[in-house]
Amino acid sequence: MLAMRFIIRPPLVAALCAALLGPAAAEPDKALLDKAEAMKGPTLSLLKTLVDQDSGSTDEAGLSAVAAVVADELKELGAKVEAHRAAAPGKAENLVATVEGTGKARILLMAHMDTVFREGDAAKRPFRIENGRLYGPGVVDDKGGIALGISALKILNEIGFKDFASLTLLLNSSEEIGSPGSRALIEETAKAHDVALNLEPGRPADGLVTFRKGSGRAYVTVKGKSAHAGVAPESGRNAAAELAHQVLQLGGLGDKDKGTSFNFTVLKAGTASNIIPEDAEAIADVRVRTADEFDRVEKDLKEKSQEKAVPDSTVRVRLERNFPPMPKNDRTDALAEKAQAIYGELGRKLTLEGSGGAADSSIAAGAGVPAIDGLGIVGGEIHTPNEYGEEASVAPRLYLLTRLIMETAKAK
Incomplete structure (x- = not known):
């Protein structure tokens, strides 16, 4: 029987590996990753300030205090900050902060200032870091989303990225009770944008939410x-x-x-x-x-x-x-795939999930704007005294959000 010998050369080995393993993930933007890691400390500092202030959905004084802290941070970035008083219980103000750019894309970020917790809970359970986890009332739902959004704007400001027509951060004061005082504002603002990125908590499996009931x-x-x-x-x-x-x-x-x-x-x-x-x-x-x-x-x-x-x-x-469905469709799939590719640059896998829970991204989607959410700090046990965030997710999630804004802006 004739023996046969095969010689496999290095280029062929590389080709075979690529075919079996799929395309390799792109390298991360090292300069941007360094910025995200350096911004972790200031993000946690801002998060502590926000968490240690009660801001239940009907706590007008507490919500006003949170809004004042946030408005000061945003004004320092040169954002135009507008307050819209709600007609809902508590009548606390919603904030809309806009940064003008030189590009074409109109990108909306959304988060909410209210929590499900009662007055006095912040004093009983102030912000703390324990065994790699962040704790405190509303630490990820949605104080973490606010802190992450502001930090992303700070990074973009530091690197001079302006390749967008407008970048808007809308902060709702009544999300936890169905957004009765902000629904019209969210719809109107969303319709003026090309995409909505909601900063609700990242899922425990390090996931995004691509559709909601x-x-x-x-x-x-x-x-x-x-x-x-x-x-x-x-x-x-x-x-x-x-x-x-x-x-x-x-x-x-x-x-x-x-x-x-x-x-x-x-x-x-x-x-x-x-x-x-x-x-x-x-x-x-x-x-x-x-x-x-x-x-x-x-x-x-x-x-x-x-x-x-x-x-x-x-x-x-x-x-x-109350909230309309946020359906899964080609436009949200495209956003999610872009986010997965960016996270892959860090060697991380971003899971995609649906949810039976409702959120403000549903209102944006109902207005015809492609939306995804779960872009905040990864955490779990929300709406309970044990609500937590993963400290190790802060810098990667900040990198993800900042890069996603940049890539979305460049694609327009």
Whole structure:
């Protein structure tokens, strides 16, 4: 049998490796990476100042204090800072800061100043760093996003990067309660931009959010007739019993295959144990992937609720739409792929996720602007006393955000 010998030369080896392993990641921008690492300290210092100030969604004084700190930082960068007073609970101001450039792209950054925490929580749990993690009320949701956004603007200012038409940072004061005082402002501002980058927390798996469900609430109210529960219960019309019936039958309005959830979360009925309740109410949390599912849920809600168990009771329903869906599409995919490539320069893998939670990026997307979020500091356990951020993610995430702004601006 004839033996055969193959000689594989070095260029062929390189070609085979490239074919098997895929293209190698580009080298990082060393000068920019150095800037990001040098900016870590000032970023954490600013983050401490923000975290140690209470700023719940209805805490006007606390939100004003945060806004004052942020406005001073932005004005030092030469940004035009405008305050827009909200009509929402607390009536705290929203901030819109704009830096003008010499290019064509109009880039919007978004973050929010409010937290879910109560007045006094910052004093009880001030900012601290422990075992490589950052702690404190709102440390990543979304004080970390604010600090990261301002630091990215500082780096761009230091290197003299102006290849954008405008770079805007919008800071919302009511995101945690559904953005009632800023929705119109976000829509109007988003429509004036080409892309929206939301600085919500990076996911625990070091991820971005590329699509979100829309959110809403369904309200079911029942009117019955009160009566003595022991003497003449049959003369009443039990609103609680009818509500229980409605909760059971309407709880099936979700559709798992379409990603629609319909979950009753609040129920109220009765005033005393010996009185047949005359009034009852339930509230359901509704999440949808597509806007047409809101229409379907609303239609089915009205039709199904007419099937009653308690005669002569009255049932009224309504669907309140809050955040629209942020759908996955070609434009958001392109943004995400660009972000993945940039993160790959650092030898890091950026995961891409969807979320059942809503955020202001959904409002921007609903206005027709491509949006991604989760560009803030990586962290987890948000909305809890154990909310944390990964200290080691600060410089890489700052590099990612700054490079993504630069690449988005150059692509216009």
